[in-house]
Amino acid sequence: MSVKTSDRTLHETVSHQAVARQTVVDSPDPQSRVRSAPRPGEDPYPTRLAEPFDMPWLNRREGVVKGRAEDGPLSHAQLDEFERQGFLFEPNFIAGEELDELRRELAELLARGDFRGRDFAITEPSGNEVRSLFAVHFLSERLGRLARDERLVGRARQLLGGEPYVHQSRINYKPGFEGKGFNWHSDFETWHAEDGMPAMHAVSASIVLTDNHHFNGPLMLVPGSHKVFVPCLGETPDGNHRQSLKQQELGVPSREALSALVERHGIEAPTGAAGGLLLFDCNVLHGSNANMSPDPRSNVFFVYNRRDNRCVTPFAAPRRRPSFLAHAPDERWSPEG
Numbered sequence: 565m566s567v568k569t570s571d572r573t574l575h576e577t578v579s580h581q582a583v584a585r586q587t588v589v590d591s592p593d594p595q596s597r598v599r600s601a602p603r604p605g606e607d608p609y610p611t612r613l614a615e616p617f618d619m620p621w622l623n624r625r626e627g628v629v630k631g632r633a634e635d636g637p638l639s640h641a642q643l644d645e646f647e648r649q650g651f652l653f654e655p656n657f658i659a660g661e662e663l664d665e666l667r668r669e670l671a672e673l674l675a676r677g678d679f680r681g682r683d684f685a686i687t688e689p690s691g692n693e694v695r696s697l698f699a700v701h702f703l704s705e706r707l708g709r710l711a712r713d714e715r716l717v718g719r720a721r722q723l724l725g726g727e728p729y730v731h732q733s734r735i736n737y738k739p740g741f742e743g744k745g746f747n748w749h750s751d752f753e754t755w756h757a758e759d760g761m762p763a764m765h766a767v768s769a770s771i772v773l774t775d776n777h778h779f780n781g782p783l784m785l786v787p788g789s790h791k792v793f794v795p796c797l798g799e800t801p802d803g804n805h806r807q808s809l810k811q812q813e814l815g816v817p818s819r820e821a822l823s824a825l826v827e828r829h830g831i832e833a834p835t836g837a838a839g840g841l842l843l844f845d846c847n848v849l850h851g852s853n854a855n856m857s858p859d860p861r862s863n864v865f866f867v868y869n870r871r872d873n874r875c876v877t878p879f880a881a882p883r884r885r886p887s888f889l890a891h892a893p894d895e896r897w898s899p900e901g
């Protein structure tokens with residue numbers, strides 16, 4: 565492994581097999597040409613299949629960066645990086661008193677006894693520690709303001725090329741010693757299959773609220789993987805989210821597909837001090853290891869979806885997931901129901 569970037573204290577990216585990386589994957593292996601590629605009128609992103617698909621992945625249909633540098637805060641170079649890698653890390657996005665306030669909010673939400681046992685408060689697979697808290701932009705006025713903040717919305721609008729709304733928000737707490745990992749997945753795969761998100765017009769903004777370092781389970785991403793869609797094996801049972809939010813087993817790419825993509829592109833883990841912002845495309849493959857260090861690794865995520873891409877009937881699940889996982893535009897969600 566090698567450290568890629570120069571500013572090691574604020575922003576390090578550990579790169580796996582960096583030399584093996586190619587910049588763009590835009591087509592599957594030519595020898596795996598196939599009968600079962602979706603025909604016109606069929607779902608272009610078939611997944612949760614009963615039988616293995618006979619190609620490892622399909623081309624992405626939609627563009628990645630849909631706006632221009634003139635349209636928002638991200639520069640040409642930043643948009644190019646996002647286009648190529650499927651993610652962009654901005655150190656020091658938030659600092660000082662604003663960061664302190666957000667960290668206090670994080671702790672206060674975690675301490676809320678009335679959230680314990682609720683469906684939007686997910687505990688670790690074997691333990692009572694809070695793993696994820698969903699709908700946080702509704703649970704917290706402070707986080708609601710942050711989700712609507714033009715610094716984030718402007719970036720999302722620029723990347724998506726249209727007006728965004730918050731499809732999902734969450735804090736992943738990943739407590740020291742206890743926080744378990746997240747299996748490799750594309751968020752879009754789940755949102756398409758289980759929430760009915762039609763197309764790849766969504767982006768996640770994750771603000772690092774505790775230092776993310778190499779030992780507390782930082783997010784790992786496969787750069788370039790956002791350009792292909794990996795269909796996943798296994799039909800979605802009713803209520804799958806109750807299992808998958810603790811430990812995802814369905815909607816996980818095959819080891820063969822993952823190995824081929826990692827062989828081509830490597831793995832990167834952007835790390836940095838609290839206050840950094842990671843923007844990542846809805847379809848980039850990512851995951852993270854367990855936190856074996858004493859230090860919590862807590863990040864807040866806001867998922868912005870383009871308004872004209874609002875969710876419809878799920879593409880591969882018996883019914884839609886509860887709204888704390890998939891908000892509609894202009895929805896007013898509350899824990900009281």
Ligand SMILES: O=C(O)CCC(=O)C(=O)O
Pocket residue numbers: 736746751781782783850851852863
């Ligand atoms: O927080 C992490 O380490 C993984 C986040 C993630 O992949 C998710 O919540 O879907």
